[in-house]
Amino acid sequence: MSEHAAKLMWARISQRPNVETELIDVATLSIPVDDAGEAVKDSAFAEKMNRADALVIVAPEYNHGYPGLLKHVLDTNLKEYIHKAAGIVGVSASVFGGARVIENLIPVLRELGLVTIFWDVNFTTVRSRFDEDGNLLDDSFLDIDKFLDELLWMAETLRYGRTNVTIRGGS
Amino acid sequence: MTCPKCGTEMNHQADKLVDPVTHEEAAAMTGAFDGVLMIVFACPNCGWIDSRREAGSHSPG
Numbered sequence: 001m002s003e004h005a006a007k008l009m010w011a012r013i014s015q016r017p018n019v020e021t022e023l024i025d026v027a028t029l030s031i032p033v034d035d036a037g038e039a040v041k042d043s044a045f046a047e048k049m050n051r052a053d054a055l056v057i058v059a060p061e062y063n064h065g066y067p068g069l070l071k072h073v074l075d076t077n078l079k080e081y082i083h084k085a086a087g088i089v090g091v092s093a094s095v096f097g098g099a100r101v102i103e104n105l106i107p108v109l110r111e112l113g114l115v116t117i118f119w120d121v122n123f124t125t126v127r128s129r130f131d132e133d134g135n136l137l138d139d140s141f142l143d144i145d146k147f148l149d150e151l152l153w154m155a156e157t158l159r160y161g162r163t164n165v166t167i168r169g170g171s
Numbered sequence: 172m173t174c175p176k177c178g179t180e181m182n183h184q185a186d187k188l189v190d191p192v193t194h195e196e197a198a199a200m201t202g203a204f205d206g207v208l209m210i211v212f213a214c215p216n217c218g219w220i221d222s223r224r225e226a227g228s229h230s231p232g
Binding site: 037038039050051053078079080082083113159161162163164165166167 | 182183184185186187189192209211213214215218219220221222
């Protein structure tokens with residue numbers, strides 16, 4: 001069901017002017033599981049992260065946490081994320097809408113150097129939100145525009161900062 | 172640092188304390204807050220990100 005949510009988010013982001021976006025399904029990446037971190041970096045995925053100004057992470061909540069595969073994939077990069085914007089979309093079958101996976105992801109993203117925004121999108125009761133073809137049946141409590149307004153502001157501001165503002169003591 | 176993609180001088184945008192990944196880096200760690208600094212650069216022309224690593228320290232406040 002989170003795939004439907006991800007496709008909806010991708011469609012809404014694509015409607016924004018001057019934005020280039022791509023939907024990446026972490027399940028399709030060929031990242032080994034016999035090691036972790038940058039030791040198993042996928043060059044194509046890393047290049048996409050390097051080019052990106054922002055990430056929208058659509059995360060299903062399992063047992064109050066994030067999927068291990070998502071963490072495994074995120075851990076394969078580091079410098080590529082530094083001072084880039086990140087927004088989190090929580091997806092769950094319950095009325096909490098992935099609130100707990102969002103809270104659990106925030107410290108991970110912070111350590112990766114990403115800058116999380118204060119708006120989230122919560123797909124509550126996701127099994128009744130979409131039909132079998134992925135069409136949204138119920139848009140209540142989904143303030144996607146506010147989320148994207150903040151994300152794009154943060155992405156533009158951080159891009160300026162990364163490329164123009166030198167860290168104190170920098171060279 | 173010069174951008175490997177377009178040759179423009181890159182902006183030093185961040186210093187981040189990171190975990191050691193080699194025996195040499197691990198051996199250089201002398202205390203709880205010593206470690207390896209990732210010096211991160213961004214290209215003002217094409218936006219490319221690159222980095223280098225060096226020994227560093229973080230003084231807790």
